[in-house]
Amino acid sequence: MASSWGISRSMAEVHALLYLSDETLNTDDMMSRLDISRGSASMTLRSLLDWGVISRVHRRGDRKEYFSAEQDVWKLFRTILRERKKREIEPLLDELLICRDLSAMLNPGRKKRKLDPEAARLKALNDRLDNMIEFVEMINSVSNHLMNSSGKGLELAVKLISKAS
Amino acid sequence: MASSWGISRSMAEVHALLYLSDETLNTDDMMSRLDISRGSASMTLRSLLDWGVISRVHRRGDRKEYFSAEQDVWKLFRTILRERKKREIEPLLDELLICRDLSAMLNPGRKKRKLDPEAARLKALNDRLDNMIEFVEMINSVSNHLMNSSGKGLELAVKLISKAS
DNA sequence: GCTGATTTTCAATTCTTTTTGAAAATATTT
DNA sequence: AAATATTTTCAAAAAGAATTGAAAATCAGC
Numbered sequence: 001m002a003s004s005w006g007i008s009r010s011m012a013e014v015h016a017l018l019y020l021s022d023e024t025l026n027t028d029d030m031m032s033r034l035d036i037s038r039g040s041a042s043m044t045l046r047s048l049l050d051w052g053v054i055s056r057v058h059r060r061g062d063r064k065e066y067f068s069a070e071q072d073v074w075k076l077f078r079t080i081l082r083e084r085k086k087r088e089i090e091p092l093l094d095e096l097l098i099c100r101d102l103s104a105m106l107n108p109g110r111k112k113r114k115l116d117p118e119a120a121r122l123k124a125l126n127d128r129l130d131n132m133i134e135f136v137e138m139i140n141s142v143s144n145h146l147m148n149s150s151g152k153g154l155e156l157a158v159k160l161i162s163k164a165s
Numbered sequence: 166m167a168s169s170w171g172i173s174r175s176m177a178e179v180h181a182l183l184y185l186s187d188e189t190l191n192t193d194d195m196m197s198r199l200d201i202s203r204g205s206a207s208m209t210l211r212s213l214l215d216w217g218v219i220s221r222v223h224r225r226g227d228r229k230e231y232f233s234a235e236q237d238v239w240k241l242f243r244t245i246l247r248e249r250k251k252r253e254i255e256p257l258l259d260e261l262l263i264c265r266d267l268s269a270m271l272n273p274g275r276k277k278r279k280l281d282p283e284a285a286r287l288k289a290l291n292d293r294l295d296n297m298i299e300f301v302e303m304i305n306s307v308s309n310h311l312m313n314s315s316g317k318g319l320e321l322a323v324k325l326i327s328k329a330s
Numbered sequence: 331g332c333t334g335a336t337t338t339t340c341a342a343t344t345c346t347t348t349t350t351g352a353a354a355a356t357a358t359t360t
Numbered sequence: 361a362a363a364t365a366t367t368t369t370c371a372a373a374a375a376g377a378a379t380t381g382a383a384a385a386t387c388a389g390c
Contacts, residue, residue, distance in 0.1 A: 008347080020293055020294070037350045039350060039369080042369085043368085073297060077300070088169050125187070128185055135238040157325070158303060203337085203381075203382095204382090207338060208378090208379085229336070
């Protein structure tokens with residue numbers, strides 16, 4: 001799955017290992033269980049921390065750092081959604097709005113009587129950009145709702161969709 | 166966006182060009198507009214056809230093949246959803262079910278009185294697998310509904326979610 | 331079935347991303 | 361603050377993915 005989600009193989013593996021593990025694990029555990037280097041383990045754990053899907057755990061009487069993964073799949077879902085919105089949807093929307101501004105600038109003012117073909121082309125381009133923007137804004141809005149609804153609210157929302165076939 | 170969606174840059178560019186273009190375009194158009202090789206254009210167009218987001222158009226009196234992109238963003242959304250379900254969700258679910266079978270096999274039969282720690286570990290592993298499977302099955306089910314609902318039904322469903330905050 | 335136009339294929343190459351490993355930095359204990 | 365344990369960093373190496381270009385395959389009309 002890793003590659004189609006845009007994360008590296010070791011990130012997926014480390015997370016899976018932590019998610020399925022009962023105990024917290026330290027860097028050396030990852031290295032031996034998954035056969036990866038110390039550097040790789042360190043960077044991978046850091047990325048997972050940045051995504052907010054794992055957390056550090058300190059054990060008294062032990063200098064090493066241990067890690068554990070979020071166990072609630074709904075919470076995990078919301079965390080990933082929040083992060084993808086920030087990293088993907090919002091920047092995309094920003095770019096699209098810039099494009100629309102550019103395109104609107106080129107577009108001739110309110111309707112000329114005889115619609116010359118070039119104006120029509122620009123109008124069509126504008127419309128397509130608008131459709132795409134409207135769609136991404138909708139995705140953005142749904143993300144907001146799913147992301148903030150509580151675990152139960154989320155499951156409910158999802159059941160609503162299932163009903164509205 | 167391309168990399169975080171697991172498609173190549175040229176695929177994204179070719180699709181964007183076709184989506185925003187008024188006219189249908191042929192391979193040579195792609196090559197000159199996007200400055201890519203013939204081979205690359207050919208493979209990229211093929212992938213987009215496989216995804217079902219563009220289609221071939223034959224013009225009478227012209228031997229070249231032309232292409233056009235789906236213009237309806239909701240339809241595009243459903244097409245991509247259908248394809249991702251097939252390529253990602255279903256294979257993932259298959260793997261997860263295999264994992265659960267394996268895990269269930271290792272798991273000791275109905276409750277021993279004194280729960281030895283090893284059995285508890287296995288039980289916990291099983292539960293986590295089950296949670297994940299349940300979640301992916303839910304995603305699968307939502308995909309089915311979104312994918313099959315008509316354009317209007319989809320927009321409606323999405324508005325339902327927005328309401329159920 | 332021949333000819334010329336067009337598209338596809340794929341080994342070699344280029345470009346990108348990921349991983350390694352050892353040095354540097356940081357933290358902990360005595 | 362020295363000694364030791366642990367984590368982080370990052371240049372270099374390896375692995376992986378995308379692209380090229382030219383040969384091979386396909387196709388359309390004669």
